[in-house]
Amino acid sequence: MSAPATPPAAGVPVLETRGVTRDYVSGGVFGGTRTVRALKGIDLKVDRGSTLAVVGESGCGKSTLARIITMIDAPSGGELLIDGEKVDIARTGVPPDLRRKVQIVFQNPYGSLNPRQKIGDVLAEPLKLNTSLSAAERRDRAMEMLLRVGLRGQHFNRYPHMFSGGQRQRIAIARAIMVHPALLVLDEPVSALDLSVQAQILNLLQDLQDEYDLTYVFISHDLSVVRHVADEVMVMNLGEAVEYRSRDAIFAAPEHPYTRTLFAATPRIDVDRIRARVARKTAARG
Numbered sequence: 603m604s605a606p607a608t609p610p611a612a613g614v615p616v617l618e619t620r621g622v623t624r625d626y627v628s629g630g631v632f633g634g635t636r637t638v639r640a641l642k643g644i645d646l647k648v649d650r651g652s653t654l655a656v657v658g659e660s661g662c663g664k665s666t667l668a669r670i671i672t673m674i675d676a677p678s679g680g681e682l683l684i685d686g687e688k689v690d691i692a693r694t695g696v697p698p699d700l701r702r703k704v705q706i707v708f709q710n711p712y713g714s715l716n717p718r719q720k721i722g723d724v725l726a727e728p729l730k731l732n733t734s735l736s737a738a739e740r741r742d743r744a745m746e747m748l749l750r751v752g753l754r755g756q757h758f759n760r761y762p763h764m765f766s767g768g769q770r771q772r773i774a775i776a777r778a779i780m781v782h783p784a785l786l787v788l789d790e791p792v793s794a795l796d797l798s799v800q801a802q803i804l805n806l807l808q809d810l811q812d813e814y815d816l817t818y819v820f821i822s823h824d825l826s827v828v829r830h831v832a833d834e835v836m837v838m839n840l841g842e843a844v845e846y847r848s849r850d851a852i853f854a855a856p857e858h859p860y861t862r863t864l865f866a867a868t869p870r871i872d873v874d875r876i877r878a879r880v881a882r883k884t885a886a887r888g
């Protein structure tokens with residue numbers, strides 16, 4: 603892997619947004635147009651190696667924010683900075699080095715896996731685009747990563763439909779970190795999985811974060827998951843960040859009325875169950 607041209611200065615957040623807005627305009631053929639402001643000025647900073655959890659109800663703008671951070675979509679206003687570098691994809695497109703640096707994992711990886719591509723090729727492909735490694739070297743790296751995320755050698759030549767949901771999420775995570783990104787945006791990565799599988803995937807993400815010095819933006823509507831993974835928590839409501847503090851502070855004493863309502867709606871049992879499972883797994887590994 604080639605090093606970034608200019609290493610970021612110490613102390614510069616991996617991710618920063620300043621007053622990011624996003625408008626969606628609809629209608630217009632017969633009647634007037636309608637503009638929805640899905641993001642109303644989001645300011646955030648995420649330091650290297652840490653996890654920002656973004657939490658809020660359906661439609662509050664979480665995926666819209668994810669698309670802007672991962673440069674799939676341009677903001678309507680405000681600024682996006684990756685490693686201190688201003689990004690303006692509407693004007694310049696996505697610089698290749700930044701494309702590598704920021705990766706995304708979706709809730710349903712099936713939608714982003716080509717059903718006719720073997721898993722070994724899925725994992726080797728990002729290396730083809732981003733490195734000058736030979737085909738044999740790409741294969742070796744893909745196999746290494748396959749094993750690293752808890753799959754087995756014999757899975758290398760299988761197709762996506764031959765895996766369980768949890769295994770497919772391992773594949774999506776493996777593909778995302780093949781090119782050693784700095785920032786991984788995870789949009790509801792465990793929401794479609796059973797609780798026991800959720801705990802396994804959360805443990806895997808935690809291990810990979812330490813190993814690869816990854817920075818996470820972890821999007822979830824599930825507070826028990828957020829409590830487990832987050833360093834900082836941003837609570838969103840209707841496109842706004844209503845509360846943005848450390849996990850410990852926010853869970854100890856949620857300040858904003860919306861946060862309190864959201865917390866009151868989370869069944870306590872899920873938190874305890876996930877914690878117990880995660881503790882058992884950690885004990886088993888250590």
Ligand SMILES: Nc1ncnc2c1ncn2[C@@H]1O[C@H](COP(=O)(O)OP(=O)(O)OP(=O)(O)O)[C@@H](O)[C@H]1O
Pocket residue numbers: 626627628638640658659660661662663664665666667823
């Ligand atoms: N392409 C689009 N065109 C028009 N409106 C959109 C578009 N994408 C999102 N929206 C609107 O923007 C708002 C935020 O949507 P977004 O998908 O970001 O929410 P979310 O927090 O990810 O929700 P969920 O938890 O259901 O995934 C919603 O009101 C949604 O209807």
Ligand SMILES: [Mg+2]
Pocket residue numbers: 664665666
């Ligand atoms: Mg969403």
